[in-house]
Amino acid sequence: MRQRSAPGAAGFSTKRLRLGEAVIEKSIMLVSFVSLAVIALICIFVFREAAGVFAPRAVAGVAAPAQEMETYGDDPADTPLESATPLNRGSESQAHDGAASLLGLEWQPVSQQPRYGILPLLIGSFKVALIAMLIGGPLGVLAALFTTTFAAGWVRETVKPVIEILAGFPSVVIGFFALIVLASIMQNLFGYQYRLNALVGGVALSLAVIPTIFTLTEDALQSVPRSYVEASLALGAQKWETAILVVLPAATPGIFAAVLLGLGRAIGETMIVLMATGNAALLSMNPIEPVRTMSATIGAEMAEVVFGDFHYSALFFIGVVLFAVSFAINVIAETFVRGLLMRRFRGASA
């Protein structure tokens, strides 16, 4: 009797318990989908506000929306469909000619004849990021190589906290330093005309990407199996030969991912370039001329635009381009680390 009733009673309470557990588990699952939902919402809302550039404009409403929509979210610079449409169509009228105007070579949003060509901004972003990577990439990678292979224990224990401090620097502080101090020093040193330019921005930006590159490179170097190093040393190779010819090549995918993620940070960084690059949308490859990047354009102009204006949509469109670029860089870096590095070392340790 007792034996029978006991499982029955327990069954009742466990059922209630199970229900409660199930509810909790489901709610936890729902909450953990927030990050996924946010990505979806970013896609929807940033893209939605950007879609204004594809809508036909009031007067010169000749642009065919269906045709224009096909370039949605794409990098406009290399879309043949769009570049085929004449750039100056309807420029006499007050209205803009839709998405085609984004391909222009001039960014002059506040003038009698506003122009919204994002090409100078795109080139500006890549120019500053390239300078930052040319300085920060080698510095970060080589410093990581030094700390993992050559440095004495106390040196390592000093360098690492310093890098962590640098990583914790708010970008506005680096921007402020570049604007007030670095720009003057560099102008005195090189004697060029413009105090704020792409070079100053790039040097400052390299300070922001070095922690990313350093930390990830260090991880990659440390994940190289110890047996590689020991085998190399046992064969009579010197320490530097082991470091340059064995450890560095073995960690290449990880280092590549580190540099890529650094590049992503460099392109997306806003405050440093906003403060230190001079913010003139010139179409030029000269590093000592002022430059305006995509992120800085959004940061500087968004507060002043009229909601729903073409300018407003164009700024959101730049946001879409930034999003797409950083997303692509992230995916490539992820697959590189996971695909190449993991496979290589799993094979080695087996």
Place this chain on the structure above:
Amino acid sequence: MIGRKRIMGMLVPCFTGACTAVIVLSVCAMVGIILANGLPGLTWEFLTTAPTEGMTNGGIFPAIFGTVILVLLMTVVGVPVGVITAVYLSEYVAQDSVLVRVIRFSVNTLAGIPSIVFGLFGLGFFVQFVGVGMDKLLTGGVSVRWGQPNVLWASLTMAILTLPVVIVSVEEAIRTVPRELREASLALGATRWETILKVVLPNSITGILTGAILAISRGAGEVAPILFTGAAYFLPHLPGSLTDQFMHLGYHVYIMSTQSPDVDATKGIQYSTTLVLLMLTFTLNFSAVILRSHLRRSLVRT
């Protein structure tokens, strides 16, 4: 040949060491210059009074206050979501399931999105969609109350930006809780949820704290997402409700050094504000590092 090898044996460590030195020295120079120029102006009055004379004099109290309000709201929203996500990822689903991979991928993606895009998202979603929608719902769109940049929308934007930081840090802590503890709890008849609540979470409290601190540090220093979701150039009074705009330390530095009518006259204030911001983030990061090393040591012990 031997000679060349010996030279390389000297050259490689020297050159890579020089690269390291360049980085370390730049950080030292940056901190030193900001310290030397900012310290003289850093008085008690500077920290506790409002700007006066068109921001050319006085202190930065409203900016400190605004920053604190921002990170408080951000933490209240962001940290629970981050903790729950981390619990789900590490306690509920198999590590190689599609679901985990999808969520992990979105967390990684979220971490890589430029902060200015979060600002755009805050403007497009919170201000223009949720805010304007609430105005329409509450007042029929007559008055604009929620549909404009304010401290709530800025905090929510910042909470989303710092979500990956919290998730990664809490997950790391949860992983250090020994399996035996969970198994003992389950064997004693506790349910999964009871085990999480009474065993897993209390044992990963340092990780949760680390995540919160790192998120706060990021939230205090990040300026780009709040440029157009709520930060204000100057406010005569402190923000009193969620629909008010606010002043922010980082934004203050930016605005004072680029937009102020006489940049040179306020250089002292700029340096001191930068120093306050730097000290704030440094203290936060430093305590996070200490907590984390404490956590790693406890991992080694078990």
